Amino acid sequence: MGRPTDNPKNISLKVRLDSGTSEKLEECARILEVSKAEIVRQGVHRIHDGLTKK
Numbered sequence: 001m002g003r004p005t006d007n008p009k010n011i012s013l014k015v016r017l018d019s020g021t022s023e024k025l026e027e028c029a030r031i032l033e034v035s036k037a038e039i040v041r042q043g044v045h046r047i048h049d050g051l052t053k054k
Contacts, residue, residue, distance in 0.1 A: 009037070 017025065029036045 013040075015040075 025036050025039055028039045032039070
């Protein structure tokens with residue numbers, strides 16, 4: 001079942017997006033050549049890092 005990893009992604013999340021946000025997500029994933037899930041993970045880390053710096 002997939003490659004072994006030290007950081008398994010075993011939690012699933014369903015979100016609802018408006019079309020503009022969905023298009024931005026698709027564009028980010030295409031340009032950066034990563035999955036949409038990876039874009040979301042990176043976004044959460046960036047927001048959290050900003051919170052902890054205050």
